[in-house]
Amino acid sequence: AVLILLGPPGAGKGTQARMLEETFGLVQLSTGDLLRAAVAAGTDAGKAAKAVMEAGELVSDDIVIAILRDRLAEPDCAKGVILDGFPRTTVQAEALDALLAENGQSINAAISLEVDDAAMVTRISGRFTCGTCGEGYHDTFKAPAVAGTCDKCGGTDMKRRADDNAETVSSRLVAYHAQTAPLIAYYKKKGVLKSIDAMGEIDAIAGELAAVVKRAT
Ligand code: AP5
Ligand code: ZN
Numbered sequence: 268a269v270l271i272l273l274g275p276p277g278a279g280k281g282t283q284a285r286m287l288e289e290t291f292g293l294v295q296l297s298t299g300d301l302l303r304a305a306v307a308a309g310t311d312a313g314k315a316a317k318a319v320m321e322a323g324e325l326v327s328d329d330i331v332i333a334i335l336r337d338r339l340a341e342p343d344c345a346k347g348v349i350l351d352g353f354p355r356t357t358v359q360a361e362a363l364d365a366l367l368a369e370n371g372q373s374i375n376a377a378i379s380l381e382v383d384d385a386a387m388v389t390r391i392s393g394r395f396t397c398g399t400c401g402e403g404y405h406d407t408f409k410a411p412a413v414a415g416t417c418d419k420c421g422g423t424d425m426k427r428r429a430d431d432n433a434e435t436v437s438s439r440l441v442a443y444h445a446q447t448a449p450l451i452a453y454y455k456k457k458g459v460l461k462s463i464d465a466m467g468e469i470d471a472i473a474g475e476l477a478a479v480v481k482r483a484t
Contacts, residue, residue, distance in 0.1 A: 268293065268347035268484040269372055271354070273450060274380030276439040277387035277394075278465050279472065282403050283380070284351040286473045291480060294344050298353040300401075301334050302326060303428075321429055323438030325446055328358045335359075336366060347484070355447045360454075376483035377454035378476065380465035384440055391436050398424035409469060459483075 270293070272280040284295040302320060305313030312334060316326045325331075335353050338344070354360040367373055393406035399422030404411055411418050415425060430439070454460040461479050465472050 268375045269350070269367060270348070270375055270480060270483070271350045271377040271454070272352075272380065273377055273447070273454070274465065275382060275384065275387055275443040275447075276436060277390040278380040278382045279390075279469065280351045280380060282409075282469060283473060283476055284349045285401075285403070287349050287476065287480060290477055291347070291484070293347040293349050295349050295351055296335065296338055296344070296353065297351040298331050298335055298355075299351075301338060302331070305334065321435065323430055323435035323442065325355055325442050328356055328362070331355075332359060332362045335363075339366065354450060357449060357453060360450055374454075374457070374459050376461050376479065377450070377457075377459050378479060379451050379454075379460060379462045380472075381462055382465045386466065387440060388433060388436050391431050392433060394431055395425045395427050397422050398426045 268291075270287070272284055274280050281295075281297060281299075284297065287293060288295045302313070302316050306317045306320070307313070312330050315330060319326050331353065335350075339348065350363075354363050363374075390405065390408070393408065394403065395406070396403050397417035397420060400417060400420040402417055402419045403409070404425070416423055417425070430436075451460065461483070463472065463475050463479065
């Protein structure tokens with residue numbers, strides 16, 4: 268199965284993708300995570316992407332498509348994938364169609380998480396992540412049971428992202444509306460678009476999303 272999660276920064280794509288991964292045995296492919304790993308590793312792609320990401324703009328299509336293509340070719344992806352944060356431009360969407368066609372695959376559903384811009388700033392500015400296992404948290408909406416300690420793995424190395432500040436969040440929202448929002452119409456035209464109200468509680472959204480995924484796969 269191939270599922271796409273569409274939505275602005277902070278909509279909950281990563282949070283929901285991790286839950287779907289566990290429920291359905293799919294692999295989460297986050298181009299944001301892949302790019303942050305490339306930055307940390309200091310690869311050529313990472314060097315080119317770093318400043319662009321810190322400014323809240325989109326990394327060039329060539330770089331992102333190459334990273335996604337390599338990851339998609341790894342054997343674990345045969346289980347099925349949830350694309351989180353990709354595609355983000357029409358060029359990327361067309362490249363994805365071509366890649367999948369080569370492998371005889373197609374998109375089961377592109378699921379749009381619908382949220383208000385105002386809520387996104389609050390969600391993103393309270394976000395932190397376990398540096399050991401990658402579990403995502405929020406100061407208000409998803410705090411760990413013991414402050415500073417991961418519920419999942421017990422790790423205590425909590426991290427905040429360099430681009431999670433109010434200023435960069437506005438640039439990311441601008442980039443979303445200009446370059447990514449048109450993909451909603453793109454997937455509607457293909458007949459694979461599903462929309463979910465993502466303003467509610469994390470678990471309620473997860474339930475709705477699971478039902479959509481079950482019907483689409
Ligand atoms: P990326 O890493 O993809 O970031 P993003 O799209 O900005 O999305 P986020 O990770 O911020 O949000 P999310 O929707 O996953 O929300 P989350 O679940 O964490 O991209 C970063 C950068 O990399 C881009 O700016 C760009 O430069 C580059 N990039 C990446 N992909 C690219 C591509 N394809 N092309 C070009 N450039 C690319 O939730 C947010 C917070 O809210 C968390 O704290 C969570 O606990 C909380 N939360 C989640 N759901 C709820 C809820 N229902 N109620 C309350 N709180 C909630
Ligand atoms: Zn952890």
